[in-house]
Amino acid sequence: MSTQEQHGGGTRTERDTMGTVEVPADRYWGAQTQRSLEHFDIGRDTFVWGRAVVRGLGLLKKSAALANAELGLLPQEVAAAVVQAADEVARGELDDHFPLVVFQTGSGTQSNMNANEVVANRAIEILGGELGSKEPVHPNDHVNRSQSSNDTFPTAVHVSVALELAERLHPAVDALCAALDAKAEELGDVVKVGRTHLQDATPVTLGQEIGAWAGQLREAQEDVRHAGDRVLALAIGGTAVGTGLNSPAQFGPKVAEHLAAETGLAFRQADNLFVQLAAHDGLVAVSSALRTLAGGLMKLANDVRWLASGPRTGIGELRIPENEPGSSIMPGKVNPTQSEAMTMVVTRVFGNDATVGFAGTQGNFQLNVFTPVMAHAVLESVRLVADACRSFTAHCVLGLEADRARIAEHLEADLMLVTALAPHIGYDAAAAIAKQAHRDGSTLREAALASGAVGEADYDRWVDPEAMTRPDCPHPEAMTRPDCPHPEAMTRPD
Structure with a gap:
């Protein structure tokens, strides 16, 4: 988040051990707080379900009005408003x-x-009516028709989940994988x-090690894509218990067609509407896949901090960007x-998945009544993972450096x-040579x-x-590249 986005007024210049920082002029915080705001723009809007779900409701109500109008169930003037x-x-x-x-x-x-x-009230306003009058637009009879x-x-x-995956999560993961490939x-x-x-x-190349991080994330991302296909199936048209009472048979498919045209995503009416009301296994599947992706991100983040540990008394083979001072003392x-x-994001995603998994078991008869909390947990996980990937790419991966001298040592x-x-x-x-070298403190060559x-x-x-x-590998120089034409050679030491 930029300083200008945080505050529309002027700024003052503050200084810390890393240089100068612009801070909003009317805020009491200082340079290090400002650096944190800029480097950790992750999940800032913690109540993320609101905007995403409200957007989904708006798109749905628009599509429903169009479908009802086509079916002759809404006057054209009311439908347009x-x-x-x-x-x-x-x-x-x-x-x-x-x-x-x-x-x-x-x-x-x-x-x-x-x-x-x-x-309804905004449509009444558009048509010149009185707010709250329910004339000429009624919230139930018109907006909620069918x-x-x-x-x-x-x-x-x-x-909302499908859009957040397509517009937020996948671009962020793609960018992180691309940055890892480049590194x-x-x-x-x-x-x-x-x-x-x-x-x-035994030895590996740094390219192989980093390439494995990207590979793990891509495999997990494919699971998310596959799970995401399940939320393209919609419950619309099932009405109260799945039978479709008070809804024309054509209504659900028409709504799905309009949603698909509006978003570019392949929404469709679900084959079994009873299932869509009584269970929300599509959300459970997305949450589970997000947990797997988060596990890959945990591996990446932990490997990076282990390899960058020190810098003098740890492994110290990687140098990470110096984004902000690390200690107040x-x-x-x-x-x-x-x-x-x-x-920390990963632990939150794991917690959200536990919520979604349990809530998904609570369907009773014709309805699961845990939908809001499931939506909140899944959407928060999507937002947090996307934000964390974007931040990690910009503020860590792009600035990673190898300490070649330490690696050679x-x-x-x-x-x-x-x-x-x-x-x-x-x-x-061979084992005797290695053990002798370890006991003597000699090099392997000397002991051999x-x-x-x-x-x-x-x-x-x-x-x-x-x-x-x-x-x-018949092309050894290729093995240090992510696009090696003989990747299978890496797994066959003999």
């Missing part, structure tokens, strides 16, 4: 007229009626110590704050390079030559860290 009012709702022009909180009736009836009343809260609210939630390409030639069980292992300290923010000390000797002298002899099991020329030929990262 309802469409105009619902458009204003969808665009956010009437957000101040939607004051309700998440915790209401579990069907979302109050929010549906809030939308009906706002649209609908029930039991089918409209789940429909609006599905619309893997940039640092693809850096050979470093691999680590398993938090212990030294220790001068010059810089912390992995983007990783910390990301991992660690690689030189890596006793697991001995793995390259095992095919030539046997596992037991001292053992008499390996000659100098053989050692130098066999123990080649760069070659160990691409055991049988």
